[in-house]
Amino acid sequence: MAGRAEFSLQGRQAFYFALLLAPPLLWLGIVYLGSLLTLLLQSFYAIDEFTARIVPEFTLATYRQLLTQPAHIDIIVRTLLMAVAVTLTAAVIAFPVALYMARYAGPRTKALFYVGVMLPMWTSYLVKVYAWRLILAKQGIASWGFEHLGLMAALDQALAVPVVGGPSLASSYIGMFIVFVYMWLPFMILPLAAALERVPASLLQASADLGARPAQTFRNVVLPLALPGLAAGSIFTFSLTLGDYIIPSVVGAPGYFIGMMVYQQQGTAGNLPLAAAFSVVPIVLIGLYLMLARRLGAFDAL
């Protein structure tokens, strides 16, 4: 009897569980994964050059088009390099901030830091991007500041660098890079701070106790244990940069990025298969990145 009662209770619990899980699972399964699969499917179709209609037959022609045209390769490489640069810079800037938040700040300072890191995310993304265009414009606050600090020559020199430079910060890859780093920095700081907060103080004490200087403790204990957070943060910054199309179209040099290409191909150009193929690129790149991170032991401490 008792067994049956228990069983029915389990059954009821399972039912409620299913009830709770069904909506998010349906959302995830149909709306999210479903559309992703449809997208993937689209990339294996091709457009008829003459009628500009999608031919729903399996072909690798679109991928051939993607990977053989130098202009497309340029776009992929440009986006990838930007994502790598943004991720590395964000990590370097975020680490000390996260370390201070997690391990040194008192409760009040810590709360202030969390608010400070998250506050910019409450503002509209577009407002921030356009604000940055004004800040970085030829006669914007940035160049005004450089001028008053007597660093105008340095700025001019930076803008004179081929490829990354340009007529002004707002119309150069340097400017675009600054905006990207600014935008995604919170996504790096927060997971890093969370990972660093989870490192027990006794591990750091044990390291010092065994004779490690602070720098050795950092390299041998803090950094390896922060790697999962660093990996999580870099997945954010990396994938967000790979997929973004607004920042490159508002700030920076005229060169195309993957996101812009997707936007243009599925919109004005009407080449949905090529757009789909382009959007597969970030997925593949992130997949490769995760494999690399795993190989390097980023998830060993989990």
Added chain:
Amino acid sequence: MLRAGPTVDMTPAIELRATHRAFGSVVALDSVSLTIAPGEFFALLGPSGSGKTTCLRLIAGFDQPDSGTILLDGEDVTNTPPFARNVNTVFQDYALFPHMTVAENVAYGLRVRGIARAERARQAGDMLDLVRLGEFGARRPHQLSGGQRQRVALARALINRPQVLLLDEPLGALDLKLREEMQVELKGLQQRLGITFVFVTHDQGEALSMADRVAVFSQGRIEQLDTPRVLYNRPQTAFVASFVGSANVVGREAAQILTGRDRAFAIRPELIDLLAAGEPAADGYVQCAGEIVDVLYHGASSRLRVKVDERTTLAVARSESAGGGVQGLTTGAHVRLAWRPDHAVPLQD
């Protein structure tokens, strides 16, 4: 077996001089002075918040005193960071690095000193053999049991050949059987290596069975510092008497009534005789009459509580094997108690 305190010609392994540490308004360590001899197995015993862990942290260097001096082997290390002290610690939670193998954990102290890889591996292997974990070097800490992790922590702390090994509640997280095994193992290890061991514990049994000397902490001060035997037989304060083993602490007023002397005293339950009806007490014994409040059977022994006065109840232990069973003794029965006067230890007020 008993090691006396430090002899004159020996530099103490550890010396604390009027070491004071407060956290806000809470005084964790109230101007404590302490000397530990080389090779001694020393216990810091006390309830939580008594200052024993603060004391250990100060010796390790994880914390600095507000005032006072800490010397290791005669050298002032008050402001020396932990990595520059020749002291190693076994942490309460073991603090093993989760991202390293057991062997890497053990070799860590050598690695940060720049010892070559092969030499590190060899010494770590030796250390793991010493704690009987030779085959476990390639595992990760989370794949080990609590007792095994404890031994890894020991091996890791010993690989630098410290002058002093500090152990923070080393057996706290182990179950009873394992704890008893580790007590024997720790004691043996300490005797073989001849290193000074200082361990923090709140378990008086642990302190009594392992330590050469014990400092009993209460409210940031050392209540008494003695060998386990003296501590048990001659406690100086009511706190020590009741914290180390169990004791009947009899206050001044009650003592006046029972013994006629105006001095508080403590007496161990096993030192009180229960007299059979009509049985005379031995010569010179202090006697009193009372009523049994309750009887608790513990197997090898039993424990009765006897009310001898309105405000005074004495615990009496009866050993089953020594023919002192509790059969026939029931709640409410009237009995007579007696004890040797010198078994009653006078206490400081």
